[in-house]
Amino acid sequence: MAELTAELSDLLEKISLPQLVLGASTVLLLALFVGRLLFNNFPGKRPPVYEGIPYVGGLIKFSKGPWKLLHDGYAKFGEVFTVPVAHKRVTFLIGPDVSPHFFKAGDDEMSQSEVYDFNVPTFGPGVVFDVEQKVRTEQFRMFTEALTKNRLKTYVPQFNKEAEEYFAKWGDEGIIDFKDEFSKLVTLTAARTLLGREVREQLFEQVADLLHGLDEGMVPISVFFPYLPIPVHRKRDRCRKELSNIFGKVIRHRRESGHREEDVLQQFIDARYQNVNGGRALTEEEITGLLIAVLFAGQHTSSITTSWTGIFMAANKEKAWLPAVEEQKAIVAKHGTSLSFEALSDMEVLHRNITEALRMHPPLLLVMRYAKKPFSVTASDGKTYVVPKGDIVAASPNFSHMLPQIFKNPEKYDPDRFAPPREEQNRPYSFIGFGAGRHACIGQNFAYLQIKSIWSVLLRNFEFELLDPVPDADYESMVIGPKSCRVKFTRRKLL
Template sequence: MDNLPPELAVLADKILSLPTVQLVALGSAVLILALAVGRVLFNLLPSKRPPVWEGVPFIGGLLKFTGGPWKLLENGYAKFGECFTVPVAHRRVTFLIGPEVSPHFFKAGDDEMSQSEVYDFNIPTFGPGVVFDVEQKVRTEQFRMFTEALTKNRLKSYVPHFNKEAEEYFAKWGESGIIDFKDEFSKLITLTAARTLLGREVREQLFEQVADLLHGLDEGMVPLSVFFPYAPIPVHFKRDRCRKALAEIFAKVIRARRESGRREEDVLQQFIDARYQNVNGGRALTEEEITGLLIAVLFAGQHTSSITTSWTGIFMAANKKHYDKAAEEQKEIIKKFGNELSFETLSEMEVLHRNITEALRMHPPLLLVMRYAKKPFPVTTSTGKTYVIPKGDVVAASPNFSHMLPQCFKDPKAYDPDRFAPPREEQNKPYAFIGFGAGRHACIGQNFAYLQIKAIWSVLLRNFDFELLDPVPEADYESMVIGPKPCRVRYTRRKL
């Protein structure tokens, strides 16, 4: 310090004479300040990257997410357009909104746009050795096994179960009553899923126990879980206990089937019979792997199906013209095929299909779908601006927000199922309708979901009329899966 000016030398002596704790605190503050200044300067540098929307470094982006993803999307799109980046703590989230900037997101393979790095928070729920806890080539084989459980012939065998569960469930309703669609369909979808996915043994003998354990798993998926899936909090402790108990139950069911040689028409049987082809020595799935895949399949479809079933009912009840058209279609189906529901009869229900699709357009269950950019890639907006998304960004698309863009759908806030009918067919614009995703990672269970929802609403349309007692509810954007807020509905059984 001999060469320092006298004033700086005095300041240096004072700093060095501070206690160690104070020196550490001062050094940390200086480091944080330097990082913040550096981040601000870096964000201001000319770049081909998307515009960065953060505000206060390190906490600004986090605060924006805390305010709710929908509000973030709304404000970010108004300020920056179709492409912008929000740093969240140590990660950068880049949003791609609308069909013009989305093709690479949906078309790229996992070597370029990966799911594992953003969805690995599911591992404690699904369990080890499946889906996001395995390398891509193993996950591809596991998805193939599920796809084989959804072939046309297998889907045909599931329809009678959908119908049986719906008929028995609604037979318990009275002549008239007040319900909430979301509550009712959540229960019914769980029943149909238990029979077609988890197996006859679970549906007939273990349903209440398994349903309680699955509910405990569900409660263990909270917003904190996305960032800290192993945080020592009560819902995570309960999640882990429920996951262990489910593994024990399914191990007994799987073992009993394998030992007896008995076969059933369900997804569980498909997993029991399946074998790896190009990995793991061609072996069969273990009991733990089967349990994990069943849970993953259930989580992927249960909430999304029950919520879409609910929105379909809400919008049809609120728009009597469309409800009457769907009910009239049922009469025509009965004239042509009789009262029995089958794969063929459900496939003929185009009016009902369009009502379901429009409900899904207006309120997709998943606000965000995400990937991890393993390689940089360019996007060009509708105004001709080109940005380069850097390697390492979490990239997010929003079905909910994109579906409300007028360049994607005419008068997007209006419930209009006929937009999907010829000659309009608005869904045919590439990457406009992404209710089931798109491209390489489009939902492989969408045909299963349509059949399930159609079977339920076929029974209802043939037997009941509905009246909304509340206005069409808002979407609950605070939930992990975006469903309707509570809404009272009066049902009235039709006189035969």
């Protein structure tokens, strides 16, 4: 034994420190590599693992784009599979058979905060993902109260006003890009109904520039490193501070003067916590953060869905455009030329056109949760898997909406799939364009009214012709919109 110890000592003396570190590192990496291989292929109830090269395979697959990852993973494993990404695991649940728990579970089981806290620098402190669940629930309640039927009725005239004024500036004919035009218009309507008349009429250009700066500060790397000191993040932080100052002045003026408006800002000014924070009112900083959060949740999604609706209606004259025009004639005969809440609610054809556009191209490719507890899912083939605690769990509205066993001929624009007797959306968790379950989008009625207002004005006043083929979706963007598409408009007489 003594001789062996002496020989080992002599050997170590001959090895330099760099050689020793390199050797130890090699052994450690080899152990991790083998461990990951054994973990990925360990038999049991865990979802199958789609990785390839341990530790880097998942990153490589994500780098090729989430859509390709979803397509290849689903083709190989079906509705449930896990992609390790560095030290994290992302488990995908695709389709209505495996997604109920994702949408129904409470935040004590499936949490949003851990996967969406990268929004905190944009929204600001003390709101949404920077607070515990019971506070966030109260803040969402305040927004829900701003979207009751009676309040929505007050927003409709504001939608109409912005749309009519915007399109009145168009000439008799011209060439436009729906995406650009609707992005501008939806920002205007959001400014009036969400941010307040003062912002829309007196501060719009300044606020719009600052909001654009916030938007530019949301880049892919922000998801992983939201506080990285890069130029777009520094600009984001400056814009957020300036917005806080602007909204603070508007809020103080309303509170001190007693002046009131019919908008979401007023709802937040009047709101009070009920079960937390001692029943106090919202602070100026909280109101600012909630306004920004609400705007970000709806602005891009609404403008993109408005764009896709127009593109598909223009490309499907017989199936979509002409029935929508005929419906407008019937609405005018029944309600007159005014676009009231009741008139918009009666537009079932236009509603289906919008819904089908949203089915084909939901703005969010992935929605995610963090599994705080393990849970089981059973796929349509009867196989049951246990998703472990700590996984990031993802569902994809875009990919799920393209499953032919759920929606017949899914790549075909067919609004009638939502009409009786077909009603293909009625299977639970099949249509998830606005989410579903506990976290369904609380602003969906607001969005439908907004989009219907815009397209009612256009259907009554213009004809459109696509000069390019129906564009592909831009999967390189954070929010999935159409790529560039030229559209010719021609003004015609009112219906």
